Structures are given as structure tokens and as C-alpha cells.
Amino acid sequence: MAKLLINNVSLKYHTIEDEIEALREFNLKVTAEEFIGIVGPSGCGKSTLLSLIAGLIKPTTGSIILDGTPISGTTQKIGYMLQQDYLFEWRTILDNALLGLEVMHRKTPDSIARVKQMLKDYGLSGFENSYPHQLSGGMRQRVALIRTLATEPDLLLLDEPFSALDYQTRLAVGEDVCRILCQHRKTVIMVTHDIAEAISMADRVIVMTPRPGRVKSEHVIDFGPEYSHGSPLKRRESPKFREYFAAIWKELNSNEQ
């Protein structure tokens, strides 16, 4: 059974001046533990798609089915990571990481201990009682990931999660995040405008058309067994990487016309 099914989903935004069709008959099937990368021109409805899956907005037509039940509103099975860390500057790192659990009334001694352990595992020990402004961009992004993982979702939505970071940090954090997600065996849907990032992390890359967005093509990324669950940096060095890059680049550019 598919983990997530997106059936003929369309979405229209209404403003006083205009009506915008963000998505038209979008279809996607995601199996469990799959890492999906979605790329597309800016404004093609990538982020809208994630908001739909997260249950923050409702599709105009079509349905989204998670584990056999249609999505209506937010669910604790889904974790959503936004473009920036949006850590609350008045909360300590530990309290930031606990935010989701607190909102869901699941903050217990056990869950607190688990989050503390995660902070330790991901190189943030000693920072539990620091405030966000005392951390580097990469560290903050890791705290945001822990905040998302703390609620134990099994589907993760990443909306250009590294776009606010500088290139160096971006590669390093991408490496960390990939390792962490593989280790937790999560199903992931990551939206990005960075083709290389998508290829280096995903099992399958979906290319979207310009607005109204729909699936233009799919690329199964297979670097061979020695690269499976491998590091994004290592994947970037593989000769196949360039082939995938060239193919997807061409797809996206033919969109432009």
C-alpha cells in the first residue's frame, strides 16, 4: 500500500484582483521510507503542495490519502520543516525543540529525555539552555529538525529547508539531515529549487511544470547499492550524478519556454 496518495489535486487561490490556479490535477504516489525530491520553476506551487499535504489548506478538488485515510486538517503523523528555522528567540534551545510536543500535550519526562538525547546525538549538547541567537545557522537548522522529529512523524515535509544557509553550511547540514532521516527510516518529501540538492538526497525526483503546477516528469535516482542511504556529498562525486543533473536541467529549461 502506498504511504501517501495524491489524487487529481487542484487548487485555486482567490484574491480580489484575480484567481490563481496553483495546481492542476496533480498526481503522486509515495511508498513508505521513500525520499522524494520535488523541483520546479519558482511559483509552480511546490510549497502549496506541501501545505496541502500537511492539511493546512484544503484542495479545491481531488484528495490526499495518508495511510489509507484522507487528510482533513493537520495530523501528528506529518512533520513539516519550513524554509527557515523560525526558532522562538525567547525560548531556550531545549524549549524550542519541545515546542511541538508541548502544543500536542505530549510533553512527558520520557519525551523530554528523548529530545535531550537527540540534542546530544546531533552535536548540540551543552546548548540546551542557550538561546537561538547564540547558535550558528547550521546548528539552528538542526534544532528545527529535532523540533520536527520530536513529535515522531512518519512523513516529513521539507520546504527548501537549507535555502537560508550559506553554501558551505548547506552541504554540511544536508549531510547531517540525510543521515538522521535515513537512520529514522522516515518517508520524506523535499521541495527545493536546487537540482543538485534534490539528486544528492532523493530516491526519486519529480519535475513540476510552471503554474498551474503538475507533474512533468519523474526521475528515479539510483546510484547503485554502494550509494544507497549514502551521503549526499559522496553521491555528488558519482559519475552518474552529472547525467541526472543534465537530464533534469534540460527538463526544467524546456519548461521555461
Add this chain to the structure above:
Amino acid sequence: MNSKQGRQALYSIEHVRYLRRIRVRRRIIVLLQIMLLISAFAIWEAAADYGWINQFITSKPSRAWTAVVNLFNRGELWRHLGYTIGETCLGFSVGTMAGIIVAAMLWWSDFISKILDPYIVILNSVPKVALGPIFIVWLGTGLKAVVAMAIATSVIVTIMVVHNGFKNIDPNKIKLMHTFGATRLQIFTKVVIPASIPTMIAALKVSVGLSLVGTIVGEFLGSKAGLGYLIVYGGQIFNMSLVMAAVIMLSIVSALLYYIVVLLERKVVKYNH
């Protein structure tokens, strides 16, 4: 202290000189501030003594001081100060709390906020002094009318500033809360309130001054105690020393109240080093 000295020993001579220069500069500024005040009073005193200005209408610092001492000896000083400070604090607290509650309601319902918007703008631009006689008719002269006046002068600004702060919170922080399935109340208590604390303090700084304005105006219009009463009473019997003494005390009170808000700010906004 010890660690500071220890650290200083590690600095280069240039850095130590730089620190000293800054320290000296800061001291000179404070010194000049104090001297400016003292010389203003000294010139005033001398000008009155040598007859350059008419003591009868300008009074002079030493006579203002005598007026304060007289008030103290008659046991009235603390009563007047107490009334003004008490009325201001009462008006300020009630006005601030009411303002924050109304701002929260406006944040809660954008619809209500849109409906009330023009009325709030108009209420803000109406000179609150004009309401004084109404309060006196409704509440009688004295404490109640004065406090009502203090509330009226400060509450609208508090509503506007705080509501603006509530509205200007990063929508992505709210989106983040939505992704966790947060209720509107959770969003309010966990994001909106803590994120608006700096704005609320800024509102307090404005409204503490306005509450004092309201209190003094209220005391002008109808009261039997307070610095505002002393000023009007002194003016009526042409006792300018009393008027000047009350105005000087009023300046000190207003500085003190403002300083209390600044202290509060330092205590509350600790993450914003």
C-alpha cells in the same frame, strides 16, 4: 571584579587606553549633565536675587525648596505626592491591562478589528482633556474622575501599539504552530504574547507618561490633592514658589516612573541582550 582585572591584564596597552578613553568620556558627559542642571538653578537664583527677573512671578529655587519644606512640615507633602503617584499608577495599570485585553480581542477577530478601526482612529485623535468635565459629572470630583482621566489618556495608544505588535508577528511562526495543530489560544499564548513583549514594553513607556498627563489634567479640573492640585492652587493664590516646587517634583516623579518601566524592560527582555 577580579576576573575583569585579570582579563584586562591580557589586553594590549592600546586597548586599555581605548577603554580608559571611553570611560573618561562617559564620566565627563555625566558630570556636564549634572553641572548643566546646577548652573541653570544657580543662574535662576542669582537672576532673582539681583533683580534681573521678577521674583514674584518667577520665584527662585531656594524659595521653591522652602515651599517643599513647608509642605513637609505641615505633613502634606506625602499626601500630595502619594495621590499623584497612586492615581497615575492606578490609571496606568488599568489602562494598560484594558488596552492589552482589547488589543487581544482585536487580534482574535479580524472582523471586529475591521469594524472598530475607524472609531479607534478617531478616539485616538480626540484630545482626552475634552472628556474631563464628563468624568467629573459622572464620577464627581476627586480620585475616581482623575483615575478615569488617566485611563482615558493612555488606553487608546496602548490598544493601537499593542494590536499593531500582535499583527506584525512573522506569519511563518504562526504557520509553524499550525503545522503542530495548535489551537488559536495556544498560538496566542505561545507565540503572540511572548513575541510582542518588546512592543508591549514600548507601549508601557509611552503610556506611563500619558497616564501622568491624564492624572495632572484630572487634578487640574477637580481634586483636593495631588501635584496638579498644588499647581492650580498655587497659581490661583499667586504663590509661584509652590507652583515651581510642584512642577519640579512632577518632573522627578515622571522620570522615576519612566525609569521603573526601563527596569522592568531589563528584567523581562533578557534574551534580547
